[in-house]
Amino acid sequence: MLHLDYRDSRPIYEQVQDGLRKLMVAGVLQEGEKLPSVRALAGQLAINPNTIQRAYEALEREGYVYSIGGKGSFVAPRKEVDTGRRDELMKQLDTCVKELLFLGVSKEELLRHLETAEGGNDHA
Amino acid sequence: MLHLDYRDSRPIYEQVQDGLRKLMVAGVLQEGEKLPSVRALAGQLAINPNTIQRAYEALEREGYVYSIGGKGSFVAPRKEVDTGRRDELMKQLDTCVKELLFLGVSKEELLRHLETAEGGNDHA
Amino acid sequence: MLHLDYRDSRPIYEQVQDGLRKLMVAGVLQEGEKLPSVRALAGQLAINPNTIQRAYEALEREGYVYSIGGKGSFVAPRKEVDTGRRDELMKQLDTCVKELLFLGVSKEELLRHLETAEGGNDHA
Amino acid sequence: MLHLDYRDSRPIYEQVQDGLRKLMVAGVLQEGEKLPSVRALAGQLAINPNTIQRAYEALEREGYVYSIGGKGSFVAPRKEVDTGRRDELMKQLDTCVKELLFLGVSKEELLRHLETAEGGNDHA
DNA sequence: GTGGTCTAGACCACG
DNA sequence: GTGGTCTAGACCACA
Numbered sequence: 001m002l003h004l005d006y007r008d009s010r011p012i013y014e015q016v017q018d019g020l021r022k023l024m025v026a027g028v029l030q031e032g033e034k035l036p037s038v039r040a041l042a043g044q045l046a047i048n049p050n051t052i053q054r055a056y057e058a059l060e061r062e063g064y065v066y067s068i069g070g071k072g073s074f075v076a077p078r079k080e081v082d083t084g085r086r087d088e089l090m091k092q093l094d095t096c097v098k099e100l101l102f103l104g105v106s107k108e109e110l111l112r113h114l115e116t117a118e119g120g121n122d123h124a
Numbered sequence: 125m126l127h128l129d130y131r132d133s134r135p136i137y138e139q140v141q142d143g144l145r146k147l148m149v150a151g152v153l154q155e156g157e158k159l160p161s162v163r164a165l166a167g168q169l170a171i172n173p174n175t176i177q178r179a180y181e182a183l184e185r186e187g188y189v190y191s192i193g194g195k196g197s198f199v200a201p202r203k204e205v206d207t208g209r210r211d212e213l214m215k216q217l218d219t220c221v222k223e224l225l226f227l228g229v230s231k232e233e234l235l236r237h238l239e240t241a242e243g244g245n246d247h248a
Numbered sequence: 249m250l251h252l253d254y255r256d257s258r259p260i261y262e263q264v265q266d267g268l269r270k271l272m273v274a275g276v277l278q279e280g281e282k283l284p285s286v287r288a289l290a291g292q293l294a295i296n297p298n299t300i301q302r303a304y305e306a307l308e309r310e311g312y313v314y315s316i317g318g319k320g321s322f323v324a325p326r327k328e329v330d331t332g333r334r335d336e337l338m339k340q341l342d343t344c345v346k347e348l349l350f351l352g353v354s355k356e357e358l359l360r361h362l363e364t365a366e367g368g369n370d371h372a
Numbered sequence: 373m374l375h376l377d378y379r380d381s382r383p384i385y386e387q388v389q390d391g392l393r394k395l396m397v398a399g400v401l402q403e404g405e406k407l408p409s410v411r412a413l414a415g416q417l418a419i420n421p422n423t424i425q426r427a428y429e430a431l432e433r434e435g436y437v438y439s440i441g442g443k444g445s446f447v448a449p450r451k452e453v454d455t456g457r458r459d460e461l462m463k464q465l466d467t468c469v470k471e472l473l474f475l476g477v478s479k480e481e482l483l484r485h486l487e488t489a490e491g492g493n494d495h496a
Numbered sequence: 497g498t499g500g501t502c503t504a505g506a507c508c509a510c511g
Numbered sequence: 512g513t514g515g516t517c518t519a520g521a522c523c524a525c526a
Contacts, residue, residue: 009509011515011516011517012516012517013516013517021223022219024226025222025223025226026222037497037498037499038498038499038500039497039498039499047517047518048517048518048519048520049518049519049520050517050518050519051516051517051518053499053500053501054516054517056499057500061433066255067257067498067499067500068254068255068498068499068525068526069257069259069498069499069500069524069525069526070497070498070499070500070524070525070526071497071498071499071525071526072497072498072499073498073499074255076255078226078227078228079228081227085227086224086227086229089220089223089224089227090224090229090237092216092220093217093220093221093224093234093237094237095146096213096216096217096220097217097237097238098149098150099145099149099213100210100213100214100217102148102149102202103202103205103209103210103213104202104203105210105214107238110217110238111235111238113214113217113218113221114221114231114234114235114238130440131438131440131446131448133439133441135441135509135510135511136510136511137510137511171511172511174511175510175511259524259525259526260525260526261525261526269471270467272474273470273471273474274470295526296526298526299525299526326474326475326476327476329475333475334472334475334477337468337471337472337475338472338477338485340464340468341465341468341469341472341482341485342485343394344461344464344465344468345465345485345486346397346398347393347397347461348458348461348462348465350396350397350450351450351453351457351458351461352450352451353458353462355486358465358486359483359486361462361465361466361469362469362479362482362483362486381524383500383501383502384501384502385501385502409512409513409514410513410514410515411512411513411514419502419503420502420503420504420505421503421504421505422502422503422504423501423502423503425514425515425516426501426502428514429515439513439514439515440510440513440514441509441510441511441513441514441515442509442510442511442512442513442514442515443510443511443512443513443514444512444513444514445513445514497525497526498524498525498526499523499524499525500522500523500524500525501521501522501523501524502520502521502522502523503519503520503521503522504518504519504520504521505517505518505519506516506517506518506519507515507516507517507518508514508515508516508517509513509514509515509516510512510513510514510515511512511513
């Protein structure tokens with residue numbers, strides 16, 4: 001379910017964080033749904049529980065997840081995601097597009113990509 | 125010319141790498157143009173030459189720059205930029221757009237952003 | 249009457265404790281008034297009676313509440329609130345104000361805030 | 373320099389975080405000044421470096437501190453402290469004042485406290 | 497049983 | 512030498 005690459009320079013906890021975020025964005029993990037327990041996911045990915053914990057904490061700070069001690073961690077309503085996250089993504093989008101245009105990708109191809117991207121989440 | 129932020133969490137060599145790449149994307153550094161020598165740039169930015177060297181090497185691996193032993197480093201034709209770089213950017217764009225849509229940003233707003241982004245490079 | 253947020257990081261018993269204290273401070277629960285029984289409140293909030301019990305005990309330690317075995321818990325006269333509580337609040341106020349001033353909030357703004365805050369309790 | 377209370381319910385890393393923040397607010401640690409290294413402070417307080425690290429991370433997220441890998445952690449300019457921190461303090465101030473008034477502390481005494489509080493930082 | 501905290505000790509990237 | 516990451520294993524508060 002979650003892909004880890006130990007040769008990647010990005011830390012493991014960040015890969016877990018990004019992977020889980022993607023699952024939520026894709027709708028695989030739905031609002032209110034319980035994430036695997038820290039220990040369970042750690043076992044499944046064969047990494048240390050502390051590392052998973054760290055990923056969960058980061059997601060909680062982003063507003064993607066909320067944790068209830070003794071109960072588990074759950075997918076938060078998307079409305080509660082930190083607005084700073086949106087700004088960050090916008091900036092990233094900008095840099096990305098500029099370089100792609102520079103590299104010769106046509107605006108049409110980018111637009112086509114935008115259309116394709118929208119599948120995967122059924123805006124409640 | 126190049127802005128370094130020592131308080132940024134990103135390592136210096138990466139800031140140099142990204143900064144130079146942006147200059148090339150923006151057309152400030154044009155194809156075939158010679159980059160400043162490692163020692164010159166290091167002196168100008170008051171940092172260790174090793175750090176500059178590392179940035180140049182990374183840009184060369186990306187295909188943005190080519191080196192001629194004893195002559196220096198030069199801006200490569202954009203056609204020679206590693207295709208992996210383009211793919212990576214495309215993937216990043218995709219992830220970015222998906223998450224933004226998920227967060228409630230309208231497709232119209234994204235399109236508007238796309239139009240705005242294209243300014244800055246006036247090439248064929 | 250009492251708002252519980254299961255997604256809050258604060259434990260439930262503390263939310264109950266703070267919630268009841270606020271009701272007393274606001275004058276909704278008046279001196280001598282009987283608090284709901286542990287079992288009744290637990291039922292109403294759909295939580296474990298132990299959790300309510302713990303909140304009541306904490307309020308009693310603070311002096312906000314006194315219990316009469318077999319009769320229930322009652323709102324204490326405000327004069328009987330533990331002086332330690334007052335000192336603690338004073339210290340907290342101090343720290344708070346110092347940091348706000350440090351962060352550039354003007355003394356005038358703080359005073360304005362002070363005036364606004366006093367509404368809500370109409371006692372001698 | 374920093375007081376730790378193991379019997380306090382608040383976690384150690386939070387006590388360290390609050391303690392350092394107070395030192396910065398009081399002007400004991402000035403803008404740009406280097407904080408003790410993670411290991412040094414850990415040794416001095418006789419606690420684990422990871423715990424200190426966590427406090428530093430939290431302060432960095434608040435904007436009170438910035439870290440440069442391999443160099444150390446430094447006091448950030450106060451202008452860069454997260455605005456959310458200010459809001460949080462304002463809310464805390466409000467609750468505090470309301471309860472103090474309820475407990476019979478006169479408005480005059482609170483005002484006197486406000487005047488007293490301002491010593492300790494020489495707004496550059 | 498869960499998340500949250502803490503310890504002890506290790507390795508790495510950075511400059 | 513520094514901060515950053517990770518592991519292994521422990522204990523606690525909560526409900």
